Amino acid sequence: MPPPSLQNPIHTLLKPLLFLFIFAATTTSHTSSTTSSPTLSTTLSQWQSARATYYAASDPRDTVGGACGYGDLVKAGYGMATVGLSESMFERGEICGACFQIKCVDDLRWCIPGTSIIVSVTNFCAPNYGFASDGGGKCNPPNKHFVLPIEAFEKIAIWKATNMPVHYMRIKCRKEGGIRFTISGSGIFLSVLISNVAGAGDVTAVKIKGSRTGWLDMGRNWGQNWHVNANLQNQALSFEVTSSDSMTVISYNVAPKDWRFGQTFEGKQFET
Structure with a gap:
């Protein structure tokens, strides 16, 4: 174990304020589809x-x-x-x-x-x-x-x-299980942390759909936290996730209509 003297303050990483994400529930999407164009091997x-x-x-x-x-x-x-x-x-x-x-x-x-x-x-x-x-x-x-x-x-x-x-x-990233969607926010502000992403691993675009809405574009808040201003409570939620290699995966009805802030749900995964 290195002595404390070898720890250098210039290694300090940016530590923004984080939300507490509670992995309180896990649900698998009912139906899902995947659209792919170039594989990551073409961009390695x-x-x-x-x-x-x-x-x-x-x-x-x-x-x-x-x-x-x-x-x-x-x-x-x-x-x-x-x-x-x-x-x-x-x-x-x-x-x-x-x-x-x-x-x-x-x-x-x-x-x-x-x-x-x-x-x-x-x-x-x-x-x-x-x-x-x-x-x-x-x-x-x-x-x-x-x-x-x-x-x-x-x-x-x-x-x-x-x-x-x-x-x-x-x-390529290889992950166990599906993409995870951790929902936080309040009222009409909905924030989703997207994690455990296989394939390219990063996320460049996200859409969300309530059971009574069309597809809504989400904006990047910071890191892999994405947000939208919409009242989607009491609606089942579906997600469309696109990665940097232009692959898209759609997970339908990932979160049931009785979802709550603080829960995590599991959807479809990118193929690797």
């Missing part, structure tokens, strides 16, 4: 260069979730296989949920040969403009930088390495 990157650091196991960000809004990462199913991205990669939260394969390179002293890890994007590494990007500002533009839980970092490198050169590649 080649191995690219970046650097990676870690934060200590005692850091509370594991339970508060971070800039993507997933809440408690263990309860949300992400565990320690997570990563925070620097500003040049974070895309203002649009990339939340995407998956990367990362391996340690070019440092025979610290790399663990033949190893790699797969992580999901759950957080943001804020820039520190008090330092130059080639000095202490590891997450300043244009740096490509990953911040990992130490449990993930130690799978590819010895912790004494601290700031390591790595190679990374965007890959």
